[in-house]
Amino acid sequence: MQYLLLIYRNEAELSKMTPADRQAMSAEYGTYTQSIVQSGHFKAGDGLQPTTTATTVRVRDGKTLTTDGPFAETREQLGGYYLVEAKNLDTAIALAARIPHAKEGSIEVRPVMIYDK
Amino acid sequence: MSPAHIDKIFRDEAGRALATLIRLVGDFDLAEDALQDAFAVALERWSACELPDNPRAWLVNVGRNKAIDRIRRQAAFRGKQQALVHELESNAQAFDEPPAMLDDDMLRLIFTCCHPAFAPEVQVALTLRTVCGLSTAQVARAFLVSEDAMGQRLVRAKQKIRLAGIPYEVPERDALAPRLDGVLAVIYLVFTEGYVATSGADLMRPDLAVEAIRLGRLLDRLMPDRAAIKGLLALMLLHDARRAGRETTAGDIVLLEEQDRSLWDRAQIAEGLRLVDDALRVPGRPQPYAVQAAIAALHARAPNFEETDWPQIAGLYEVLLRINPSPVIELNHAAAVSMVDGPARALDLVDAIAARGGLDGYALLPAVRADLLRRLERKQEAHEAYAAATEATQLEPLRRLYARRVREMDN
Numbered sequence: 100m101q102y103l104l105l106i107y108r109n110e111a112e113l114s115k116m117t118p119a120d121r122q123a124m125s126a127e128y129g130t131y132t133q134s135i136v137q138s139g140h141f142k143a144g145d146g147l148q149p150t151t152t153a154t155t156v157r158v159r160d161g162k163t164l165t166t167d168g169p170f171a172e173t174r175e176q177l178g179g180y181y182l183v184e185a186k187n188l189d190t191a192i193a194l195a196a197r198i199p200h201a202k203e204g205s206i207e208v209r210p211v212m213i214y215d216k
Numbered sequence: 217m218s219p220a221h222i223d224k225i226f227r228d229e230a231g232r233a234l235a236t237l238i239r240l241v242g243d244f245d246l247a248e249d250a251l252q253d254a255f256a257v258a259l260e261r262w263s264a265c266e267l268p269d270n271p272r273a274w275l276v277n278v279g280r281n282k283a284i285d286r287i288r289r290q291a292a293f294r295g296k297q298q299a300l301v302h303e304l305e306s307n308a309q310a311f312d313e314p315p316a317m318l319d320d321d322m323l324r325l326i327f328t329c330c331h332p333a334f335a336p337e338v339q340v341a342l343t344l345r346t347v348c349g350l351s352t353a354q355v356a357r358a359f360l361v362s363e364d365a366m367g368q369r370l371v372r373a374k375q376k377i378r379l380a381g382i383p384y385e386v387p388e389r390d391a392l393a394p395r396l397d398g399v400l401a402v403i404y405l406v407f408t409e410g411y412v413a414t415s416g417a418d419l420m421r422p423d424l425a426v427e428a429i430r431l432g433r434l435l436d437r438l439m440p441d442r443a444a445i446k447g448l449l450a451l452m453l454l455h456d457a458r459r460a461g462r463e464t465t466a467g468d469i470v471l472l473e474e475q476d477r478s479l480w481d482r483a484q485i486a487e488g489l490r491l492v493d494d495a496l497r498v499p500g501r502p503q504p505y506a507v508q509a510a511i512a513a514l515h516a517r518a519p520n521f522e523e524t525d526w527p528q529i530a531g532l533y534e535v536l537l538r539i540n541p542s543p544v545i546e547l548n549h550a551a552a553v554s555m556v557d558g559p560a561r562a563l564d565l566v567d568a569i570a571a572r573g574g575l576d577g578y579a580l581l582p583a584v585r586a587d588l589l590r591r592l593e594r595k596q597e598a599h600e601a602y603a604a605a606t607e608a609t610q611l612e613p614l615r616r617l618y619a620r621r622v623r624e625m626d627n
C-alpha cells in the first residue's frame with residue numbers, strides 16, 4: 100500500500116532557527132530520506148515553501164476566488180511530505196516516527212486511494 | 217439437534233470461527249457475511265442429522281467456500297480477487313489446524329480491534345462487536361447511543377481497517393508492551409460492563425464477564441509471565457466468583473456485607489488466589505491490576521465481612537494511588553478507610569474528591585456519600601445524597617437498593 104506522510108510543524112518556531120540549526124536539520128532529513136530509499140519504501144517526497152507563499156483557490160458560481168494564505172490557519176502548518184510504499188499501517192507509522200519533525204511537529208499518515216481500473 | 221442447542225454452539229464458536237475466516241479472506245465484512253451464510257447452512261443440516269465432530273472447523277470450511285462464492289458472484293472479476301479465490305482454493309484440503317492456531321487468530325483479532333489508530337471507545341465497541349459477538353444493538357446500549365449511530369461508527373472502523381491497512385497480526389515484540397496495555401484495558405471494560413451493567417433492568421451480564429475471562433486466559437497462555445495479564449485475570453476471576461451471591465432471585469442487589477459466602481465459587485477463588493501470587497512474584501514494578509487483584513483476594517479470603525483485613529485493603533489502595541492515581545481509586549480508598557477509621561474521616565476524603573470536581577457525573581460518588589452519611593446518622597443529608605445517587609444511575613437494581621436504604625433509615 101502507499102501512504103502519504105504529511106509533515107506538520109510550526110513555521111514560527113522554524114523561523115527562529117539559527118543557520119547551524121537549519122543545516123543540522125537538513126542533514127537529518129538527508130540521512131532519513133537516504134535510509135528509506137535504501138529500504139525500498141521511498142516513492143516521492145518534497146519540502147514546501149512556507150505558507151506565506153500559499154494561495155488558496157475556490158471556484159464559486161463559475162468565478163475563481165483566490166485568497167492569500169493556506170487552506171487552514173492552524174498552530175502547525177503543512178511543510179512537506181513523503182510518499183512511501185509500506186506493507187501496512189504499522190510500517191507506515193514506524194516510517195513516520197523516524198521523520199525528523201515527528202519529534203516537535205506531527206506527521207499525518209494517510210493511505211493513498213486506489214482507483215479500480 | 218434442537219435449535220437451542222445449535223444456537224449455543226453458534227454463540228460459543230462464532231468469535232473464533234470469525235477470527236479464522238478474517239485471516240483466511242482478509243476482509244472483516246466478507247468474513248462476517250460468509251460466517252452468516254455458514255450458520256444458515258448449519259441450521260438446516262444440523263437440525264436434520266448429527267453434529268460434525270468439530271463444529272468450528274466445519275463452520276470455517278463452509279464459511280470459506282461461501283466467501284469464495286460471494287467473491288465469484290460479484291460482477292466484475294478483478295485480478296486481485298481472482299488471485300484471492302485461487303489462494304483460498306489451492307488451500308482446499310479440509311480446514312484442520314491445531315487449536316493453538318485458532319487461538320492466535322483470536323489474539324490477532326483483539327490486537328486489530330485495539331489498534332491505537334482507533335479512539336478508545338471505538339476499540340471497545342469493535343471488540344464487543346467482533347471478538348465478543350455482541351449485536352450492534354447490544355453494543356449501542358452499552359454506550360448509550362442509538363443503534364444507527366453505533367452502526368455507522370462500526371462501519372467506519374471496519375473501513376479504516378481495510379483502507380488504512382491496519383495489520384491483522386499480533387505486533388512485534390518491541391511494539392507489544394504499549395499495545396498490550398490497551399488490549400488489557402478493553403478486556404477489563406468488557407468485564408466491568410458484565411459485572412455491573414451501565415443501564416437497564418439486569419445488574420449483571422454474565423456472558424460478557426465470561427467472555428472477558430476467556431480472553432484473559434487466552435492472553436495468559438500466549439504471553440506467559442506477564443504480571444499485568446495474570447493480575448487482570450486474577451482480578452476478574454475473584455470478582456466473578458462472587459456472582460451467585462451478588463443478587464437475589466428477584467434480581468435485587470445483595471451487598472458484600474450481606475452476602476452468603478457459601479454461594480461463592482471456591483474453585484474459581486482458588487485459581488484467582490494462585491494467579492495473584494504468581495502476578496506478585498513477577499519481578500518489576502507492581503502492576504495496578506495485580507494490586508487490585510490482591511485487594512479482591514483479601515475479600516475472598518475473609519471468613520465474613522467484619523473479619524476482612526480492612527487496614528491491609530486501605531494500605532493496598534494507597535499503593536494503587538501511588539502507581540496509578542485516579543479519583544475512582546480515591547473513592548474506593550475512602551470506602552476502605554471508613555472501615556478502619558470510621559465514616560467521619562472517610563466523608564472528609566470523599567468531600568475533598570467532590571470539591572476537586574474530578575468525579576462529576578460519576579454515579580457512585582453520591583452513593584458512597586449517602587452510605588457514609590447514613591452510618592453517621594445524618595439523616596437529612598443522607599436522604600439528599602440517596603436522591604442524587606438515584607438520579608445519577610440508569611441501572612434499575614441500584615435504584616431499588618437506594619430506595620431500600622432510605623426505607624431502612626426511616627424505620
